[in-house]
Amino acid sequence: MISCSKPQFLKPADPLWLEDRLDIDPNHATAFVYNPYISLTLQQQRKQLPIFNNRNHILYLLENYQTLVLVGDTGCGKSTQVPQYLLEAGWAGEAKAIAVTEPRRVAATTLAARVAEEVGCALGDAVGYCIRFDDCFHEGRTKIKFMTEGILVREMMADPLLRKYSVVILDEVHERTLFADIVMGLMKKILRKRKSLKLIVSSATLDAKFLKNFFNNPVKNEGKDTAVIMSVEGRKYPVDIYYLKEPCPDYVRAVVDTAIAINKYEPPGDVLAFLPSQEDVDRAVLMMKEQFEVQSKDVLKLWVLPMYGSLPNSEQLKVFRSTPRGLRKVVVATNIAETSITISGIKYVVDSGFVKVRWFNPATHLDSLVVVAVAKAAAEQRAGRAGRTHSGKVYRLYTKDEFEKMEASSPPEMQRSDLSMAVVQLKALGIDNVLRFNFPSPPPVQNLLCALELLYALDVLDKNGNLTKPCGTTVAEFPVSPLYTKILLMAGEFGCSEEILSILAMLQIQEVFVRPLRGSDAMKARMAKQKFAVAEGDLLTLLNVYCAYVKNRMSRDWCNKYFLHYKGLKRAYRMREQILKLAQNFNIPIVSCSNSVTILRCLTSGLFPNAAYLHYSGVYKTIRGDQELHIHPSSVLYSQEQPKWLLYCETLHTNQSFMRDVTVIQPEWLEELAPHFYQKVTEKDF
Numbered sequence: 001m002i003s004c005s006k007p008q009f010l011k012p013a014d015p016l017w018l019e020d021r022l023d024i025d026p027n028h029a030t031a032f033v034y035n036p037y038i039s040l041t042l043q044q045q046r047k048q049l050p051i052f053n054n055r056n057h058i059l060y061l062l063e064n065y066q067t068l069v070l071v072g073d074t075g076c077g078k079s080t081q082v083p084q085y086l087l088e089a090g091w092a093g094e095a096k097a098i099a100v101t102e103p104r105r106v107a108a109t110t111l112a113a114r115v116a117e118e119v120g121c122a123l124g125d126a127v128g129y130c131i132r133f134d135d136c137f138h139e140g141r142t143k144i145k146f147m148t149e150g151i152l153v154r155e156m157m158a159d160p161l162l163r164k165y166s167v168v169i170l171d172e173v174h175e176r177t178l179f180a181d182i183v184m185g186l187m188k189k190i191l192r193k194r195k196s197l198k199l200i201v202s203s204a205t206l207d208a209k210f211l212k213n214f215f216n217n218p219v220k221n222e223g224k225d226t227a228v229i230m231s232v233e234g235r236k237y238p239v240d241i242y243y244l245k246e247p248c249p250d251y252v253r254a255v256v257d258t259a260i261a262i263n264k265y266e267p268p269g270d271v272l273a274f275l276p277s278q279e280d281v282d283r284a285v286l287m288m289k290e291q292f293e294v295q296s297k298d299v300l301k302l303w304v305l306p307m308y309g310s311l312p313n314s315e316q317l318k319v320f321r322s323t324p325r326g327l328r329k330v331v332v333a334t335n336i337a338e339t340s341i342t343i344s345g346i347k348y349v350v351d352s353g354f355v356k357v358r359w360f361n362p363a364t365h366l367d368s369l370v371v372v373a374v375a376k377a378a379a380e381q382r383a384g385r386a387g388r389t390h391s392g393k394v395y396r397l398y399t400k401d402e403f404e405k406m407e408a409s410s411p412p413e414m415q416r417s418d419l420s421m422a423v424v425q426l427k428a429l430g431i432d433n434v435l436r437f438n439f440p441s442p443p444p445v446q447n448l449l450c451a452l453e454l455l456y457a458l459d460v461l462d463k464n465g466n467l468t469k470p471c472g473t474t475v476a477e478f479p480v481s482p483l484y485t486k487i488l489l490m491a492g493e494f495g496c497s498e499e500i501l502s503i504l505a506m507l508q509i510q511e512v513f514v515r516p517l518r519g520s521d522a523m524k525a526r527m528a529k530q531k532f533a534v535a536e537g538d539l540l541t542l543l544n545v546y547c548a549y550v551k552n553r554m555s556r557d558w559c560n561k562y563f564l565h566y567k568g569l570k571r572a573y574r575m576r577e578q579i580l581k582l583a584q585n586f587n588i589p590i591v592s593c594s595n596s597v598t599i600l601r602c603l604t605s606g607l608f609p610n611a612a613y614l615h616y617s618g619v620y621k622t623i624r625g626d627q628e629l630h631i632h633p634s635s636v637l638y639s640q641e642q643p644k645w646l647l648y649c650e651t652l653h654t655n656q657s658f659m660r661d662v663t664v665i666q667p668e669w670l671e672e673l674a675p676h677f678y679q680k681v682t683e684k685d686f
Contacts, residue, residue, distance in 0.1 A: 042118050046084075049077030050233050057230065058082065059089050062167070062198050066191055067215040067227035070202040073384070076232045078202050079107075079171050080115050083144045086167050087119070087126075091198075092143035096166035101149045101183065103175045104309065104336055105131040106316050112136070112146040119144075132479045133578040149179035150479065153186070153425050157476070160429065161190055167198045173211070174203040174377060176412035176441070182422055184440050186429065188215060191226075204381060214440050237391040239383055243400040251352040252280050254397045256287045258350045259330050262395075264299050269347025269392070270329040272337060272385050276354040276371045278308045278510050284332045286516070300328040307333035308510075315567050319343055335374075338381045342388055349386040351379060353398040357410070359653075360418045362446040364625035365454075365609065367418040368653040373402075377409045412441045419443060419451040420482050424460060427467050428476035454609055457677045458486045474586050480504065480579070487606030488583060494602040497583065498592035499543055503603075505576035506542040507649060507661065513634075514563040525563040532562075533636035536596055537646070537663035539603060541636050546572065601673065604665050607647045608674040612659065613667070614644045620659065623670075623678065632658040 046052060051072060061068050072078035083100050092098050102108040112129035119127055128137025129146040137145055147155075149170075156162065168187065173180055187199055201211055208229045216227040248254040255273045262271055275281050288304050305319050319337075323329040323345055331343055335355045355374045360367045374382070379396070386392030396403065414422075426434050435448060455461045460472040460482055467473055471489060478485040484504050491500035506512065513529050516522040532544045549569045552558040559566035583590065593599070612620040612629050620629040620642075631638050632652060645667050648659035670678045 046077070046081060046118065049081060051077040051081050054230070054232050055081075055085050058085060061228050061230055062086075062091075062200070065226060065228040066195070066197070067199045067201065067212075069208045069211050069215075069227060069229045070200055070232065071204075071208050071229065072202060072232040073204055078232065079111055080118065082169060082200065082202065083115060084119065087143055091166050094166075095140070095164070097142060097164060098144050098167045098169065099152060099162070099165045100144065100146045100169040100171055101152050101180075102146060103149060103172050103177045103180060105134075105148055106309070106336060107172070108146040108148055109134075109136075110317070110320060112144075115144060115146075133575050149177060149183050152183055153179055153429075154477075154479070156186060156190075157425075157428050161194050162197065163194075165197070167200065169200045169202060171202045172204075173201050174409070176410070176414070178413040178417050178419075178422055181412055181414040181440050182425060184211075184214070185438050188438060191215065192217060204384070211440070237387045237389070239387040239391065240393045241383060242393065242395050243403065244397055245399065247399060247402070248397055251275070251354060251397055252284050252287070255332070255350050255352055256284050256291060258395050258397070259288060259302075260291055262348050262350075263302060263328055263330075266348065266393075268300065268328065269390075270323055270343070270345040271331070271348045271350065272343060272346045273330065273332045273350040273352070274337070274382050275332060275334060275352050276356040277334065277369075280352075281306045281308055281332045281334060282511070282515075288330065288332070301326060303327045303329045305329065305331050307331050307337055309334065309336050311567075335378065337385065338378060343385070344389060346385050346388065347390060347392040349382055349392065349394045351382045351394060351396045351398075353379070353396060353402070355410075357416070358413070358418075359416045360447060360450075361625075361627075362444065362450045364622060364627040365450060366622070366625065366627055366651050366657070368651045368657065370653045373398075373406055375407045375410045376403070379403065379406065414439060414441055414443045415447075417447075419447050420454050423448070423451045423455060424467070424472070424476050424482060427461070427465075428473070432465070455482065457609065457674065458482055458606070460486070470586070477586070478579075478582060480508075483606045483609070485606075487603055488579070488588065490605040491602050492589040492591070494593075494598050494605075495589075495591045496593040496595075496599050496602050497588060497590050499599050500602060501576050501580055501583065501590075502546045503539050503543050503599075504579060505572045506546050507539075508575050509565070509568040509572050512542060512545055512565055512568060514565060515634075516563075521563075528562040528564075529636070534596075535640070535664065536600060537637055537643075538635050538661045539649075539663045540596060540599065542661075543599075545569070546576075549573075600663060600665060601669055603663055604647060604669045605673045607649065607663075608670055608677055610648050611665070611670055611678075612646050612648065614642055618642075620646065627657065629657050629659050631662060632660045635660070635662055637662055637664070 070078060083098050086092065086098050102111065108129045108131050112127055113123050116123040116127035121127060124136040124138060125141060127144045128142040129135065130137055130151050131148050132150065162168065170180065170183060191197060191199060199215065212227045212229050216225055218225055252275065255275060259271050259273055275284055285304050285306050288302065303323060307316060307319050319331045320343060329345065331337065353374055354371050355378065356369050356371050358367060359370045383394040386394050423434055426437060431437050452461065452465065459468055460475050462468050467476060474489060475482045475485045488500055488504060491497035514525060516525055532541050532548065534540045534544065545564065554570065554573065556566045559569060611623050613623060615621045621627065622629065629651065637643065643664040645665050646659065647663045647665050649661035652658045652660055
C-alpha cells in the first residue's frame with residue numbers, strides 16, 4: 001500500500017520495485033523495447049503512424065459519405081494527420097478551409113503548432129488556431145483552422161451554414177463537452193441544408209453506432225446511408241498496467257511517492273501524473289520538489305512541471321519541451337492531458353483515479369465542482385499516454401476491483417451542467433424551441449427549465465422566450481458566463497465599468513495567491529495576502545491585487561515579493577484588454593468610481609441568484625433551495641467574523657459544499673435590484 005509515510009521499496013537492483021505492493025495485469029505484460037522514433041524526420045514519423053495506411057480509405061469514404069465516424073485508438077495520429085490528408089487531397093481549395101474543433105484550448109494551440117511544423121509553414125499562415133481571447137490565423141490564407149468547440153458555435157452565428165468550410169472535423173468527441181453536443185446537434189441541421197459539407201467525427205473511445213445513427217439520414221439520400229464508421233488501430237507500443245493491492249489514504253501523497261520511486265528505481269523516461277484539480281497539482285508539484293531535495297544524488301534530477309487549464313499558455317507549452325540530458329521530466333496534470341495533446345518522452349503514467357467534474361443540481365440551483373472516480377474509458381485514455389512513442393508502464397493508485405466497478409464512460413456534460421449559456425447560444429442561432437432541439441443526449445428537462453428561469457431573471461429572455469435587446473443579444477456575443485456579462489452591462493449604468501472589467505478578468509484565472517505549504521514562506525504568504533484583503537470580501541480583494549499589480553508596472557519581482565502568481569496576473573491583464581475591446585464594441589461606457597458600495601451593488605445586479613445568508617445554526621444557506629454552504633478556506637473572510645449575507649461566484653463540493661470568491665452584501669440590495677427574483681416575506685406568510 002502506498003501511504004502517507006515513506007514507502008518501503010525493494011532493492012534498487014530489482015527493476016520491479018512496485019510489484020510487492022501492486023498487482024500486475026497479465027493481459028498487459030511486456031518487455032521494454034527501444035524505439036528510435038524520435039530520431040526520425042517529420043515525414044518518416046508521419047509514415048510510421050498507424051493511420052498512414054488508411055489514408056486512401058479515409059478519403060474514399062469522405063467522397064462517398066457525408067459523415068465519417070472515425071474511431072482511432074490513442075496514438076494512431078488522427079488529430080494531426082487527417083487534416084493534412086484533406087489538405088493534400090484538395091478539400092481546402094476554392095476559398096474553402098478545414099475546421100478542426102478540440103475540447104480544450106491547449107489542444108487547439110499545440111496541435112496547430114505541430115501540424116504547421118509538419119506542413120512546413122509558419123503558425124498562422126496555412127495552419128492556424130482560434131481560441132477564446134487568442135487567435136493566430138489569416139482569413140482567406142489559413143486552410144486548416146484549429147479551434148475550440150465554443151468558437152465554432154460563435155462562427156455559426158455569423159455564418160449559419162458554415163459556407164467558408166468544406167470539411168468540419170469534431171475531434172475527441174468522447175469527452176462529450178457541453179459545446180460538443182451543441183455542435184453535433186447544429187451540424188445535423190447544417191448537413192441537411194448543405195449537401196457539399198463533409199463532417200468527420202473523431203475520437204479514441206466513443207459509441208460509434210450511436211453517432212452513425214444520429215447523423216445518418218437515408219431518407220434525404222434516396223435510401224442510402226449518409227454516415228459510415230471506420231476504425232483505425234492505434235497504440236503501437238504495449239503498456240504494463242499495475243494496480244494497488246489496497247486503497248491508498250491520500251492520492252496526492254501517493255502520486256508524489258510513486259513518482260519519486262520511479263525516479264529512483266526505473267530506467268530513464270518521463271513521468272505523467274494525473275490529479276483531479278489545480279490545487280492538487282500545485283500541492284503535488286511543491287511536495288515533489290521539497291521531497292526530491294533530500295533524495296540521493298545518484299538519481300536523475302527531477303524537472304517538475306504543472307499542467308492545467310488555467311495555467312498561462314506560455315507555462316503550458318513548457319511541458320512539450322524536450323527533456324535536457326541528466327533530467328527526468330515529471331508532468332503533474334489534470335485531465336487536460338488525457339487526450340489530444342502528446343507529450344513526447346512519456347514512459348510512465350501515474351493515475352490517481354480521480355477527476356473533477358462540474359455537476360448542476362436543479363433542485364438547489366447549484367453548479368458544483370465535484371471530485372469523482374474516473375470512468376473506464378478515461379482510465380484507458382490515461383494509460384494510452386504511456387504507449388505513444390515507446391512501451392511504458394502505468395501505475396493505477398486504486399485496486400483492480402475498484403477499476404471493475406467504474407462506469408464505462410462519463411455522463412455527457414449536457415446532462416450534468418447549468419445550461420444557461422447553451423440556451424443563449426441556441427437562441428442566438430435561431431433555435432426558438434430549445435426543448436425540442438435534437439441533442440445527441442437530451443438534457444434533463446428540469447435543467448433546461450432552470451436555465452430559462454435564470455435567463456428570464458437576468459433580462460436575457462423576455463416572457464415569450466426570445467432574446468431581449470440589447471441585453472440578450474450582448475450576452476450571446478460575450479464569451480463569459482451570462483451572470484458576468486450582466487454585471488458588465490450594468491457597470492456602465494452604475495459608473496464602475498473600469499473596476500468591473502478588472503474583477504471579471506481576475507475571475508478568469510483560478511489562482512492568484514501563491515500558497516507555500518509549510519515553513520516561514522507560508523507565514524509570509526499569509527501576511528502578504530492580508531495586505532490586499534478587505535472586509536467586503538474576495539472580489540474587491542482581487543481588484544486591489546490587480547490595481548497594485550498595474551501600479552507597480554506589472555513587475556515580476558513585485559509579484560514574487562508579495563507571493564502572487566506573475567503569469568496569472570499577466571494573463572488577467574491580457575484578458576482584460578480583450579474584454580475591454582468587446583465592451584467598447586457594444587458601446588458600454590468605460591468609467592471609473594472610487595465607491596466600494598457602488599461596485600458591490602453592481603456585482604449584486606448580476607450575481608443575485610448566488611445569494612446566501614447566515615443561518616442561526618452557524619452555517620450559510622442559499623435563499624433558493626436552502627442548500628447548506630461554507631466559506632472556502634482560501635477566502636479572505638474565512639478566519640474573520642461571519643457576515644450575515646454573501647454572494648458567491650461558484651461552489652466547490654468535497655466533503656462539504658464551499659463557496660468561492662465571496663462578497664459581502666446587504667439584503668435590501670436583493671429586493672431593490674432583483675425584485676422579480678426575490679420577495680421579502682414574513683413567517684406568517686407561510
